[in-house]
Amino acid sequence: MKTSPVLEVRTIKNLKDMIEQSSKLFANKNAFCVKTKDNLYKGITFSEFKDDIDSFGTALLELGIGKGFIAVIGENRYEWCVTYLSTINGAGVVVPLDKELPLPELENLLRQSNANVVVYSGKFDDGIKEMSPRLSNIKYFINMNTDEHENESFLSFWALLRKGKKLLESGKKDYLNASIDENAMSAMIFTSGTTDHAKAVMLSHRNICSNIMAVSASIYMDSTDSVVSILPLHHTYECTAGFLTMIYNGATITFNEGLKYIGKNLKEAQPSILILVPLILESMYNKIWEQASKKKSLKFKLKAGLFISNLLYNVFKIDIRRKLFKSVIDNVGGKLRLVISGAAALDPEVAKGFESMGIKVLQGYGLTEASPIVAVNRDKQYRHDSIGLPIPGLDVEISNPDKDGLGEIIVKGDSVMLGYYNNEAATKAVLKNGWLYTGDLGRMDENGFIYITGRQKNIIVTKTGKNIFPEEVEAYINKSPFIKESLVSGRENDKNDETIVVAQIVPDIDAIKARLKIDTEPSPEDVYNLIKSEIKAINKNMPIYKRVVDITIRENEFAKTSSKKIKRYLEKTRV
Known part of the structure; x- marks a missing residue:
């Protein structure tokens, strides 16, 4: 089953091409709004972002590691995004790691990935220094929080950035002229391992860029949009959908300061789009009802409001949803129009409830091995109990369906990974004749909407x-x-x-x-x-x-x- 694009999108050959295009199209618009030490927001334009990518990439190449493996560990922040694109666009293979992992696991993955460099948040400084004598493969340890180099091995992100700028000004163009092999491994992503231990997925520029274009051709986004990045950036869902796709479309990214600050950050940043998992979205919805349940009159008003909203919108095509639920909309910043939910099944009642309040919730489905989005509901074509339609450019089928149409979901197309790093047996188990066998069971209706039942292993x-x-x-x-x-x-x-x-x-x-x-x-x-x-x-x-x-x-x-x-x-x- 294949689908056609709903929206026209511009072509990008690779992520270097993407940032070059975006920095010209949206040059003076803010790519990021980051909090300063005095708790105020500072804008960083697309043009400035590209300059920082080029500067840090130039400095990385100057370290003399060739195009090595560069790991990045830390909370969602601007330096993380610069490191990711600086690495993948000419300095080497980027290896995003989960900041929530225990230090022994991080150490194991740093060794398993053959990383030459690790760029890390200041929160990890003590742990990194403790494990560094055992990490003979790593030559440089780069701290995002320090302003000056500590010694020959422990370097400062910001000092390197300044050095890179000077090198560029002096005519050093090795990084700017670096060629991109669009079909080679450029990112090594360790899977989350819900049913098994983590494996290292190899992704190319072609994999990731095809996914960015396909998602953008399925759901409307533009340069007036903004997003609060809540899910961890090392996870491919957030990295592709919440970071790279936003940069492609000229949207502005603000970073959530932690799960307990979600409400505060939404009011401050006023996003129009959120990329979430059901656990967070369902929690937000339940809080609305908890607040209403404290008084019988409030609960009655909420129920009556939902009834009136649905009646006017669905029967008479009169849309006063956002006016009726202004207090709810204001609590999430006042501008939220779209939530994309993925990574697990969402209760359809939650999606219906938010839609009745004027916030569209579109469920999608993906896996790291597919860069990651496989299917998503569309702005005008959606089913709240479905993960949506296959994204354009991907062929999605149900393998060996039973009498009820239930079988394993298999995927073919440019988004499908190159394989698992140094794990031929695991690669052969899921990649067969160009098809990715997802291990997820589902069915497809006559209109192409996919419904997930569960994991085959479970x-x-x-x-x-x-x-x-x-x-x-x-x-x-x-x-x-x-x-x-x-x-x-x-x-x-x-x-x-x-x-x-x-x-x-x-x-x-x-x-x-x-x-x-x-x-x-x-x-x-x-x-x-x-x-x-x-x-x-x-x-x-x-x-x-x-x-x-x-x-x-x-x-x-x-x-x-x-x-x-x-x-x-x-x-x-x-x-």
């Missing part, structure tokens, strides 16, 4: 041959206001004659306290009984073989990837 198969998708059961469970999150798996019953469904559950203690009308911590017995009654009610909506038979209450939340997906392979070993 399927619970009963002894009677029934297939149970844990993600589907978890979606039901997680709708309970008293449950924060859940993890469903299968195990043999006491007689060993059938597979039963069991669930680990993290309760929402605050919601339970409100339900029980108590201020103190509820007893374990009260928590268990309330959750058990919720599961009993949920079970009534599912076939007998899918019903949850046993539950375990957890005190701590599940281990997650930085894109907020549960590390299933890790949690299953703890059952």
